[in-house]
Amino acid sequence: xxxxxxxxxxxxxxxxxxxxxxxxxxxxxxxxxxxxxxxxxxxxxxxxxxxxxxxxxxxxxxxxxxxxxxxxxxxxxxxxxxxxxxxxx
Numbered sequence: 001x002x003x004x005x006x007x008x009x010x011x012x013x014x015x016x017x018x019x020x021x022x023x024x025x026x027x028x029x030x031x032x033x034x035x036x037x038x039x040x041x042x043x044x045x046x047x048x049x050x051x052x053x054x055x056x057x058x059x060x061x062x063x064x065x066x067x068x069x070x071x072x073x074x075x076x077x078x079x080x081x082x083x084x085x086x087x088x089x
Contacts, residue, residue, distance in 0.1 A: 002031075002076040003052045007041040007059055009069030016041050017087045019063035027051050030082040034089060046080050 007016070012035050020033045020043055029051050033043040045055050062068045 001047065001049050001052050002078055002080060003045045003056065004074045004076055005043050005045070005056065005059055006036075006072040007043070007062070007068060007070070008039070008072075009062075010065075010067035011041045011062065012039055014065040015063050016066050019066075020059065021085055021087055023058045024055060024085040027054055029055055030085055031080060032082065032086050032088045034087065044080060044082075046082065 017033045017035065020041070024031060024033075024045060027047070029045045029047040031044040031046050033041060036042050043059070045052050047055075056071065056073055059071050060068055
């Protein structure tokens with residue numbers, strides 16, 4: 001299962017991408033996370049339904065200094081070519 005998320009709020013400059021990377025690797029997901037020019041964070045998660053749902057909950061909370069306003073979630077039925085979980089630019 002692939003999940004494409006867009007996270008908005010106070011999510012840049014607070015360690016959000018590193019938090020997502022650490023959390024995704026701990027859960028066992030593959031994919032990537034990056035900052036967008038409109039101050040949102042975008043991420044792709046690939047794994048089981050349980051893993052992805054757990055990661056969505058983590059995204060809604062965010063790290064200590066963040067303030068998540070919205071998480072847009074899109075499920076896609078395709079594969080991604082990732083071996084781990086990375087921060088991209």
